[in-house]
Amino acid sequence: MPAKDALTERYQDLLSVYLKAKTETTLYKGQQFSRKLLEQQISPEDLVSLHIQVMDELFPDMSEEMRDSFDFLLEAMIGYGFAYREHQSLRDKQQ
């Protein structure tokens, strides 16, 4: 098995801690994490993809319908990926 991507591992840790603690502080870690993703130019559909990977890991018995619904969310987020890349390009032009 290849070494797990560091971001996926970090997201899985944060989500697992949140699911156990369910506090505002552990929830807020999610928002802080997204700043790190943005710094690394990870697109919104990549975040959804990362979430799905972690859900597969944490909930291996997830029903097929639940699993499939994530694919639909991922597809719907693709349009936002286009907008996000356009944003990066506009920002680069202004710099």
Added chain:
Amino acid sequence: MPAKDALTERYQDLLSVYLKAKTETTLYKGQQFSRKLLEQQISPEDLVSLHIQVMDELFPDMSEEMRDSFDFLLEAMIGYGFAYREHQSLRDKQQ
């Protein structure tokens, strides 16, 4: 009960059809739908929020942990909402 938001209803229809048919065509409707959302300046975290509403509707027996994991995804998407609004503002300046 207040009238259901038209976008939520449309998303629920598309997701339900996809879950039954599971074809490339019905999946692709998700991507087409996100273009409509972008036109209406709906942010990526609003899309996640809309997805959660529909999941609550379609899967009322979803486990608490699964449900909570969506809240974490929503929180993580908030950073992208900021980037998205910055994008709209940059684009408006260029027009």
